[in-house]
Amino acid sequence: MIDEMKISLEGIDIRRDEPLKNYTYTKVGGPADFLAFPRNGYELSRIVKFANKHGLPWLVLGNASNLIVRDGGIRGFVIMFNKLNMVTVNGYTIEAEAGANLIETTKVAQFHSLTGFEFACGIPGSVGGAVFMNAGAYGGEIAHVLVSAKVLTKAGEIKTIDGKDMHFGYRHSILQDEEEVVISAKFALKPGDYQQITQEMKRLNHLRALKQPLEHPSCGSVFKRPVGHFAGQLITEADLKGYRIGGVEVSTKHAGFMVNVADGNAKDYEDLIAAVIAKVKAHSGITLEPEVRIIGEKEK
Structure with a gap:
């Protein structure tokens, strides 16, 4: 199969047994059997169709911000969108590929004096991940600005979904139910005043720096x-x-x-999450529900 992979996926950056802790915001995570970095939707589709043909699981990590990868790693293909990161502006619409950094995308909007994206100016991660989980902060969320998204289906086909058909909820979209993956997204913004946009972004980033522990690796909220x-x-x-x-x-x-x-691992994260849920339940009677995704295999 490896020889066939070299032929079928020639030209695509694929790394074997690559430690995922080198790529996650938490700095934890075991190896991926195959870690792939497609440059476009065509390469992405080739990877998925090859994996499906050979019965190999595949998973898109985006920029690996709001998740924990277990210490045993992930079998099959792990796909990261670091090279799918182009952002373009057409009038009041911004189109961003899934791997584009969300914070940098809001800076593009700022540069063009477009308002409506300020809420996301401090949210780490990728555009694709933000759409997938309807990321939000300070009263705004992706659902408020998304026009449409180009997505990859489980079968490896590409289609476009309108924002109104995304079934957005709190940190939820239909993509989670259908196990589909964002390739790119279009956002509708409005003309604004550059100075006012800049001041609002500074204000929100100041609030974030005051409240959030940006000095250590974390999985976000x-x-x-x-x-x-x-x-x-x-x-x-x-x-x-x-x-x-x-x-x-x-x-x-x-x-x-x-x-x-202190060089923690994924098991430390999982054990701490479980302990916090139990202790909060005992103290207040309220059961906390994790927002962070936990994926991969436990270390044997």
Whole structure:
């Protein structure tokens, strides 16, 4: 099969047994059997069709921000979109490939004096991941600005979905149900004042820097917001700030985050998440639900 792969996928950057901790925001994660970096939708489709033909699982990680990859790694193909990162502007519409950095995409909007994307100016990760999970902050979310997305189906075909058909909810889209992958997305913005846009982005980034532990590797916000409550507040009230398992601890700056402070691994993250859920449940009666995706195999 390896020989056939070299022929069928010639010209595509594919690495064998590549440690995923080198690519994740958490700095944890075991090896991928095959880690692929397609440059366009055609290469992506070739990878998926090859994997399907040979019964190999495949998974897109995007920019690997709001997730934890287990220490046993991931079998089959892992696909990252680092090379799919072009951003273009046409009038009041921005089109970004899935691997484009979301923060950098909001800076493109800022440069062109387009407003509506300021809410995302501090959200780490990729455009594709943001659409997939309807990322949001400070009252805004992707659902408010998305026009359409070009996606890859499980069969390796490419289609376009209108924003109104995305079934957006809180950190949810139809892509999660259908296991489809964003290739690119179009966003409708409005003409604005450059100075006002800049000031708003500075204000939001200042708030983020005050509240969030940006100085350590993390998986972003760990838990969904419980109805009528804030996860960070519930964790704080349970006296869990600074609570640590292995090399991972509940941030002392914002209890809704867990940070890798001492070369922690994925098991540390999972054990800490389970412990926090149990302790918050015992303290307040509320069961926290993880927002972060946990994928891959546990180390044997």
